[in-house]
Amino acid sequence: MTKIFSSSLRCRLPVLVAIFEVVLLVLYAVFVTYDDSTDAARQTNQTDPLQNSVYHVYPFFVDVQVMIFIGFGCLLAFMKRYGFGGMVFNFLTATFAIQWAVIVQGFFQFYHDGKIHVGVFNLLNAEFACAVVLISFGAILGRTSPIQLLVMALLEVPIFAVTEWAILKYLKINDAGGSIMIHIFACYFGLGVSAVLYRPCLNEGHSKEGTTYQSDILSVMGTLFLWVFWPSFNSSLTLPGDDQHRAIIHTFIGLSSSTLTAFALSALLNRKGKLTMADIQNVTLAGGVTVGASVDMMISPVGAFALGMIGCTACMLGYKYLTPFMAKKLRIQDQCGIHNLHGLTGLISTTAGIICILIASEDTYGPSLYQTFGLNPGEGRSASEQALYQVAALGVSIGVSIAGGLLTGLVLSLPVLAQPPDEFCFDDTLYFEVPEEFDNNVLPTRNRDMVAIKD
Amino acid sequence: MTKIFSSSLRCRLPVLVAIFEVVLLVLYAVFVTYDDSTDAARQTNQTDPLQNSVYHVYPFFVDVQVMIFIGFGCLLAFMKRYGFGGMVFNFLTATFAIQWAVIVQGFFQFYHDGKIHVGVFNLLNAEFACAVVLISFGAILGRTSPIQLLVMALLEVPIFAVTEWAILKYLKINDAGGSIMIHIFACYFGLGVSAVLYRPCLNEGHSKEGTTYQSDILSVMGTLFLWVFWPSFNSSLTLPGDDQHRAIIHTFIGLSSSTLTAFALSALLNRKGKLTMADIQNVTLAGGVTVGASVDMMISPVGAFALGMIGCTACMLGYKYLTPFMAKKLRIQDQCGIHNLHGLTGLISTTAGIICILIASEDTYGPSLYQTFGLNPGEGRSASEQALYQVAALGVSIGVSIAGGLLTGLVLSLPVLAQPPDEFCFDDTLYFEVPEEFDNNVLPTRNRDMVAIKD
Amino acid sequence: MTKIFSSSLRCRLPVLVAIFEVVLLVLYAVFVTYDDSTDAARQTNQTDPLQNSVYHVYPFFVDVQVMIFIGFGCLLAFMKRYGFGGMVFNFLTATFAIQWAVIVQGFFQFYHDGKIHVGVFNLLNAEFACAVVLISFGAILGRTSPIQLLVMALLEVPIFAVTEWAILKYLKINDAGGSIMIHIFACYFGLGVSAVLYRPCLNEGHSKEGTTYQSDILSVMGTLFLWVFWPSFNSSLTLPGDDQHRAIIHTFIGLSSSTLTAFALSALLNRKGKLTMADIQNVTLAGGVTVGASVDMMISPVGAFALGMIGCTACMLGYKYLTPFMAKKLRIQDQCGIHNLHGLTGLISTTAGIICILIASEDTYGPSLYQTFGLNPGEGRSASEQALYQVAALGVSIGVSIAGGLLTGLVLSLPVLAQPPDEFCFDDTLYFEVPEEFDNNVLPTRNRDMVAIKD
Secondary structure (H helix, E strand, O other), rough: OOOHOOOOOOOOOOHHHHHHHHHHHHHHHHHHHEEEOOOHOOOOOOOOOOOOOHHHHHHHHHHOOOHHHHHHHHHOOOOOOOOHHHHHHHHHHHHHHHHHHHHHHHHOOOOOOOOOEOOOOHHHHHHHHHHHHHHHHHHHHOOOOHHHHHHHHHOOOOOHHHHHHHHHHHHHHOOOOOOHHHHHHHHHHHHHHHOOOOOHHHOOOOOOOOOOOOHHHHHHHHHHHHHHHHHHHOOOOOOHHHHHHHHHHHHHHHHHHHHHHHHHHHHHHOOOOOOOOOOOOHHHHHHHOOOHOOOOOOHHHHHHHHHHHHHHHHHHHHHHHEEEEEEEEEEOOOOOOOOHHHEEEEEHHHHHHHHHHHHHOHHHHOOOOHHHHHOOOOOOHHHHHHHHHHHHHHHHHHHHHHHHHHHOOOOOHOOOHHOOHHOOOOOOOOOEOOOOOHHHHHHHHHHHHHHHHOO | OOHHHHHHOOOOHHHHHHHHHHHHHHHHHHEEEOOOOOOHHHOOOOOHHHHHHHHHHEEEEEEEEHHHHHHHHHHHOOOOOOOHHHHHHHHHHHHHHHHHHHHHHHHHHHOOOOOEOHHHHHHHHHHHHHHHHHHHHHHHOOOOHHHHHHHHHHEEEEHHHHHHHHHHHHOOOOOOHHHHHHHHHHHHHHHHHHHOOOOHHHHOOOOOOOHHHHHHHHHHHHHHHHHHHHHHHHHOOOOOOOHHHHHHHHHHHHHHHHHHHHHHHHHOOOOOEEEHHHHHHHHHHHHHHHHHHOOOOOOOOHHHHHHHHHHHHHHHHHHHHHHHHHHOOHHHHOOOHHHHHHHHHHHHHHHHHHHHHOOOOOOOHHHHHHHHOOOOHOOOOOHHHHHHHHHHHHHHHHHHHHHHHHHHHHHHHHHHOOOHHHOOOOOOOOOOOOOOOOOHHHHHHHHHHHHHHHO | OOHHHOOOOOOOHHHHHHHHHHHHHHHHHHHHEEEEOHHHHHHOOOOOHOOHHHHHEEEEEEEEHHHHHHHHHHHHHOOOOOHHHHHHHHHHHHHHHHHHHHHHHHHHHHHOOOOEEOOHHHHHHHHHHHHHHHHHHHHHOOOOOHHHHHHHHHHHHHHHHHHHHHHHHOOOOOOOOHHHHHHHHHHHHHHHHHOOOHHHHHHHHOOOOOHHHHHHHHHHHHHHHHHHHHHHHOOOOOOOHHHHHHHHHHHHHHHHHHHHHHHHHHHHHOOOOOOOOHHHHHHHHHHHHHOHOOOOOOOHHHHHHHHHHHHHHHHHHHHHHHHHHHHHHOOOOOOHHHHHHHHHHHHHHHHHHHHHHHHHHHHHHHHHHHHHHOOOOOHOOOHHHHHHHHHHHHHHHHHHHHHHHHHHHHHHHHHHHOOOOOHOOOOOOOOOOOOOOOHHHHOHHHHHHHHHHOO
């Protein structure tokens, strides 16, 4: 029972948030100002208000908002006793991560004249940093306190932002959908954290880890929101015009073929030939990641279709064989299987992107060849040089994320961060006031008497 | 118990999906290429990227995506033991139907120079073909295996696509919201299938057919998503400008008046004066269909309001009297009442469209008269001729859909398609791994002992 | 049992709705026509269809639709036995309120040449009137019949519309996010109604008033939809360009800081240091209201951040101390705490808006100073005069809303309006057919026998 008391959020959460807010407030006050499209003083009589950048960026921003807060929120609420935690800690962590990323990315990418200049484009960028944190969160879902999650966001956002900045500035890679910079980084960071927070007892399964009929449906809803808006995610940072258009249709086609494949494999790999909801909730989405690194290139519709199938197959086999192996042999527990949905697919995506670069020609791309590949014609990188830069970026992303994840994991192990005791993993009663009939409805019948006695 | 084994998806679903995927892959590889707005090589230095067609089409596409995957998905999840099936089979069927429609519609509408040319506009068109399949699905919900649903999509999409193409090319009708081509076609196709798959035992009611408090709420959420985005559905294929603007406000007004009417009639027709959730979930939407065939015309706001009321009343009376009659006397079971929500309303809509055409004048429409009615001034159709073409299209749509539905129903009766046995209709345990407490939570108390014994 | 019969909707709801519909139908027929962007006859060969106003307004309209029908609907469904009521009465009331507001606001704002001219902009305006009604509804949730709600909308919409019109025309205030005209008006109107409908017995708590695990999750989903789309709400009626852009980022930042603050205070004020779901569902949103009156001004990002924190703190303390005080001492029951989320925050927002006006300078705003503040340079109001007009508007809004609310409350007390008896407050069984297992699932175990006996 002492352990339960030590996980109280009463002092720690308010103190931590108060520190964050004061720091953010000071940084906002000292460093943050409007950018050219939000500053009233920089509009002239010649400015056409309807040409303001907000009209191009905001629709994508809103779609990604839906993915982060509603899509992720529902998807992570799949456990029978951890629906509040999944949805609400996602809300808290995402909100903090975006605000923090506005500042940190601001210093790296939007800083000039002594100020960070913000508009909705900064918020869209910050959402990508936030997505990184939420993917990593998937590895340790249910085993961490909200305090640990906030500290993880505190550390992960700057480590990500500096890596992103270095890759964009020095390596200049093609990665429109963020396979290398978002998915792979987030995956290996999360696994790094998880390795440090290893709990042997969870390998035997945990009585609170299952789902309910309702929580499975809620989680599928989250999947559907992610599925529907994923084309906006993958296309939101591409060049406008045909690049953005291709990113949308490739993502849609890739998701579709991975969805069909996921259903087939789910039935095939189940010994009773039934569908498994966890597969529907996760593996269907593999195509969205797999097309990422080449999503704006001329991969052709059939290329997107094939990538979706390949990524989905790798992801499904990962869930079936790799995740248990990693948990038992490598002592890396991966609660939501992010290594399958973001790691393996990210590696395939990176490879596909490199192949696309190697075979790109002015025949296929016309005069936009250099634009799509982010290269200045004068800069004189050859295709094979660019391929090497992509490999270098992959290496940097994996290396920094593993190191950063391990380091962050060490910090998260500090006892003051209110880590939940083993028996209260995946259990909302630890951090939430729950309705009185919670135990009656959620626990299997045979456990109800025990709860009654315990109370 | 043998019957349960014969409904296993283990071999059949993977084999079927694998065949589909290989066929799609080959067709994509051989026939599908980019269109003018997605092909990098066709952009020149004069191309303004912000004028790319994606910016006009994509917002409507996303809205329709939400309707198909989330709106339909939640709406169909209304049964107490068939929430997974409703939501997840909708996901599977929709994904396949869209990919298949991209190819099939591509051959009919977007084929030139030996290739199908795709952009997001093709995907939007394919979503309409998908909506046709999902509406038909409503007639046989809970009585079919996912294999049967995929085969239905396989057959219905080409039958629809050829009908659509013939009507658009030769009859040139006005049907912006798809009342004739989408709703009526889907309805009679679904009823044709259902007639062949008739199960006498279901007319006495089925113990698993009810709802739960949670499933009713989930289903209303689906209704609300459909309701909110329906104006995008009805307006997405109209001419840009005032036509599209009118389609939006007419749909909104029509839905509003049908919603008010649905509440009134629901209380009136219930002997205790209470509201029935099935009415709220379905009948409220009748106005969206009823305004369809004339949605971009100058029907005036009051016209949209009146159409919503009339369509809703017909739909409600259909649920109350016609559906039971059809099930018992005509041996046509209509699980979700698609004949009320899409058939009766579609017929009213068609009639209203014809009246609008007959009374249209250059006074009301100005110089856009010929445009709105899709007619070339030189073609010289009179209003009454156009009305006859509308009637002809209605006849074609009904005739082809009934024939196609009956034929498809015969195919679906093949034993190899894993049709569920009567006692496992409306039951997720047949095709899904369900959480262990599923039976405890969902079955009424008096059945729990039986389940325990059966296990 | 007589009371239950007297709350039947069988005659009253259909009669009331029928009257509404006939009146709306006549008003639509006589007075409503198309505006310049929806009337086909007013388009010329020079009209560029892609410049139609629908493309600027519709995206915001759809976002606000999601907030009203899905966001509010889910948020209000938080009670264990009143999920149908919360979601479905919201649907009914919103639908009627918008249609009614199109007419009433039409007469005040869009009436010329003997007609009300409508396009999607009118619908957007009507949604704001609808939001007023739904906020007021929050004060009396679960204690009112759908008939009372419709009558409330019938009275509140015109009282709001005339106030809005008078303030916009004569006082010309700055209130882009509607803090004064929407939130404060709605709040004090709702409290006025609630004061008249006071039920002493509810102050002791009501056995049906709690939540379930599922209803809490559903309600958080509603919060997330409101949170995600709130920037669209606050910016939809601002000037296009940088004003709209600022409104979006200020709202996002304000919501973020209020969310962080809400989590901190929720843990701090709970004696076990746990998070309370009602706080997550409501207090997180306080920042959206607090930035409202100055949302398009040059308040700077840090200003938005600070406003979110301040508004959230006031809102949280209001829930903790003011709501119980008002219920017990002032005999004003506020079911959803609208005085905290809309009243207190609205007052802070108004104050902030006045400060911004007083310190506005051409240095900060450039030549757009007069535009943003809605003032004609020739009109010659000084900043302090404008501040006085803001105060006057606040006074008018509070005064009219309290008076209107009290009056409306008196009308709602008429016995014919089917007010629920005390024991059937917060209970869907009164107005809905509920699934048979409803009582088994929702009631705590110890009450089940009683229900069984009662049946």
